Amino acid sequence: MFVTDLEPPPPGPTLTDTRPSGVFGLELDFATRDEQWLPDAELVDAAVGFDRLIAWASARQSAVLAEFARRGGDGSIRPVTAAVPAREWAADEIAMALTVSPGSARVRLAVAARLDGALRGTREVLEAGRICPSRARLIADRVALLPDAVATVVQDRVLPKAPGQTWAQLDAALRRAITAIDPEGAAERHRAARKERRVDVFAQDDGMATLWARMTAPDAAASFEWLTRLARGMGADDDRSLDQRRADLLAAALTGKLVIRDPTADPVVTAPVSPGKPLITVLVPYSVLTGFDDAPCEISGYGPIPAQLARDIAADAVWxxxxxxxxxxxxxxxxxxxxxxxxxxxxxxxxxxxxxxxxxxxxxxxxxxxxxxxxxxxxxxxxxxxxxxxxxxxxxxxxxxxxxxxxxxxxxxxxxxxxxxxxxxxxxxxxx
Structure with a gap:
């Protein structure tokens, strides 16, 4: 008797879901040896596979650096303690070996040590090829000033969704988690950061320059929103791109040349631009407005902000x-x-x-x-x-x-x- 209704076996692992390893690297190399013959979908899968392999290699290198950093100054495998001092020359050794500056080497060793300790979960996800090295570094950077216990809680909150997020999306999730878990610290850090607001200019090639401003998130979001509104209102006959219009409007506003003209008036009326209050979307839980808690709030398109800053915005806003x-x-x-x-x-x-x-x-x-x-x-x-x-x-x-x-x-x-x-x-x- 022939059985014809058996379900086909489930598909085996592919280049996008095989756990990366040294063996996987060989398989990937073999599968892409003649890449010109691969269909488009398999080329995309191979690109994902190589990204996962890079992540695995980065995690393995991080583990090696962490082991190197924690050994005693005499090179023994004894962990560093008060009786066994750390190697003072570790960063110099790594800097020469990896062709980076001593400062960069110190940062890499510090990140490797954190990924070997409080952020071990991040390294494990990196080694599985589920996040890229830049996102693992982002997690380490964002929690660098937090105590180990708090850093671990933040990590555990963002890791489940991190594999499906871009760098910017993960950055917003991290800032939201830090604000939620440490609201008092977030408010204090905002107060300190606000004192650093400033404007600077940097020369660039071809007669161009960058005007740079550090300001509060509400001011930055509102400024960009109004530049965008004004740029879009300049009419279809304006052949400049939206970016070019924003840049020209900013320059005109800061140099006192930006005006509103009413061509229907006789004579033509000219007045300085005064668009009034900008529209920005701030998401604030009711519990924050009433002062019940300090849950993180958010400016649409920017990301999380401390509760106190949101309350300050609410005091001067249309709801x-x-x-x-x-x-x-x-x-x-x-x-x-x-x-x-x-x-x-x-x-x-x-x-x-x-x-x-x-x-x-x-x-x-x-x-x-x-x-x-x-x-x-x-x-x-x-x-x-x-x-x-x-x-x-x-x-x-x-x-x-x-x-x-x-x-x-x-x-x-x-x-x-x-x-x-x-x-x-x-x-x-x-x-x-």
Whole structure:
């Protein structure tokens, strides 16, 4: 008797999910020896495989550096103690061996030691090839000034989602976790950092320069928002890019040349630009407003801020109500009574999405376009269930041949690339 209804065996490991190792490196090398014959999807998988191999090698090197750093000054395998001093020349040795400066070598040894101790979980995820070296270094940098116990708690909070996040997304998650776990320290660090606000200029090539400013997050976000609004309001006849308009507007404002002209007046009326209060979205739990706790708050498109800073902003702000599901963290309702339904709907979608819904983009939804996920001409409606915030670049990408975007009922957005790979962006979790 022949059995014909047996299910096929599950697929074996691929270049994207095999645990990296030295043997995996050989397999990867063999699989890509004739890369010109590989289909597009396998080239992408191979690129992921090499990224995982790099992460594994970085973790193994970190373990070696940590072992080297903790040995006694005489080179013995005894751990460093009060009786067995550390090697004073360790950084110099590593600097010469790796062709880096002594300062860089000291930092690498310090990071390796932290990854071998309080941040051991980060090194394990790195060794498994699930995060890249730059993101492991980011975790170490963000918690560098925190006590080991607090650093470990922050690490454990962000690691589960870290493999699916970009550097910027992980950075925001780290800042949010630090603010949540150590609110008093976050407020103190903000007060100290605020004293360092300044403006500087750096010369560049070809007659150009960079004007650099360090200021509070609300001031920076509001400044950029108004530059963007003014730039977009300059009309379709202006052939400059949005970036060029922002730069020119900033220069004109700071040199006293930025004015508003009313060509309909007789004579033409000219007045300095005074746009009033900028619009920035600040997510603040009700418990913070009432002073019940100091949970972290957030500026849309920037990231977490301390509770006290959010309360300061709230004292001089126009408020809009958001009803948030306490279980899922999703926006259920955006209270508004002064605008027509289309404006309320736009506000609701932007409040729901917070940022561009491309999986790797953090552009604030307030500066994004609202896209009909299913095109209007294809029967898509203008409703919350068919609208998503997309920045201009990713709105254009969505319309390119081979790309497919689906907005699911739970408001997650699924992107499918021309090679058939899929990426999911979950709806923003408004819970702290």
């Amino acid at each position: 809009k109500r958001l009803l948030v599901d306490p279980v899922s963290g999703a926006v259920l309702d955006h209270g508004r009574s002064t605008y027509r339904p289309p404006a309320a709907l736009a506000d609701h979608v932007r409040a729901r999405d917070v940022t561009c819904r491309h999986p790797r983009c953090r552009r604030a939804a307030t500066t994004c376009e609202l896209d009909h996920v299913t095109a209007w001409q294809d029967g898509g409606g203008t409703g919350e269930d068919n609208l998503a915030a997309l920045c201009t670049a990713h709105h254009d990408l969505k319309e390119q041949p081979g790309w497919r975007v689906v907005l699911h009922p739970d408001r997650s957005v699924e992107w499918t690339t021309p090679t058939g790979h899929t990426y999911l962006t979950a709806p923003y979790d408004h819970r702290v």
